[in-house]
Amino acid sequence: MKKQGIAITREISRSIENCELTHLERVPIDLKRARHQHGAYTAALKEAGWEVTTLAEEPHLPDSVFVEDTAVILAGLAVITRPGSESRRPETKSIAKALSSMLPVAFISDSAILDGGDVLVVGKKIFVGQSSRSDSAGYSELGNLAKPLGYGVETIPVKSCLHLKSAVTAIDDRTLLLNPKWVNPELFKEYNLVEVHADEPAAANCLNLGKVIICDDAFPKTRQRIQAAGFLVNSISLDELAKAEGAATCCSLLMPQ
Numbered sequence: 001m002k003k004q005g006i007a008i009t010r011e012i013s014r015s016i017e018n019c020e021l022t023h024l025e026r027v028p029i030d031l032k033r034a035r036h037q038h039g040a041y042t043a044a045l046k047e048a049g050w051e052v053t054t055l056a057e058e059p060h061l062p063d064s065v066f067v068e069d070t071a072v073i074l075a076g077l078a079v080i081t082r083p084g085s086e087s088r089r090p091e092t093k094s095i096a097k098a099l100s101s102m103l104p105v106a107f108i109s110d111s112a113i114l115d116g117g118d119v120l121v122v123g124k125k126i127f128v129g130q131s132s133r134s135d136s137a138g139y140s141e142l143g144n145l146a147k148p149l150g151y152g153v154e155t156i157p158v159k160s161c162l163h164l165k166s167a168v169t170a171i172d173d174r175t176l177l178l179n180p181k182w183v184n185p186e187l188f189k190e191y192n193l194v195e196v197h198a199d200e201p202a203a204a205n206c207l208n209l210g211k212v213i214i215c216d217d218a219f220p221k222t223r224q225r226i227q228a229a230g231f232l233v234n235s236i237s238l239d240e241l242a243k244a245e246g247a248a249t250c251c252s253l254l255m256p257q
């Protein structure tokens with residue numbers, strides 16, 4: 001398998017049961033099982049050609065496994081976010097440290113909020129979700145950093161879900177997987193669209209690893225649709241992390257080479 005780039009992940013915090021929850025009821029999380037699933041996720045990244053750097057556990061930061069929310073990786077720049085949830089803001093410190101040894105870094109200011117889960121980068125286009133975790137100041141600060149690098153930036157309303165990438169992800173630079181009940185497909189007319197199966201509303205969050213797409217094996221009907229569109233899928237179990245409202249993209253930051 002061709003080398004794809006570097007991926008950053010983080011060990012699951014022992015306090016994950018105290019995670020933030022927005023749309024789900026709190027249910028017990030089996031830490032051992034969650035760690036096992038996270039191990040399989042890391043293995044899938046490696047198998048797909050990514051060199052994985054796994055950061056140490058943050059025992060007092062329940063959501064810190066969801067590294068995606070702490071940074072946005074652009075071509076030649078890492079933007080460290082200011083997460084919308086106050087409990088998650090300390091997560092950025094170690095991420096900024098790790099990324100600054102790999103890329104120039106810039107920061108979202110204290111007067112804005114932005115979660116990486118709201119930022120969908122597709123080629124040179126950036127879509128920023130209007131969720132409870134990201135505001136217009138976060139959108140404009142990201143735009144001011146990204147536009148000089150050649151990116152076009154647009155805001156997208158989302159409803160009934162946590163982040164933009166709960167509703168839509170890219171399975172390649174021309175193809176998006178989306179839930180039309182959570183985000184308006186009309187806003188993505190220039191792309192080929194694959195819709196999640198109506199029985200699987202939470203299935204839109206898939207992780208494009210280059211040659212293979214990582215999906216949660218809880219969504220077999222949507223998997224079939226992705227495969228029918230010509231993509232290679234690796235389905236893995238992520239249900240323990242899903243109890244914390246996490247999904248496939250949330251657990252890594254990818255720096256393609």
Ligand code: CIR
Nearest residue numbers: 019020066117244245246250
């Ligand atoms: C939170 O509410 O922040 C976490 N419990 C879940 C974050 C999932 N992250 C993501 O979708 N990018």
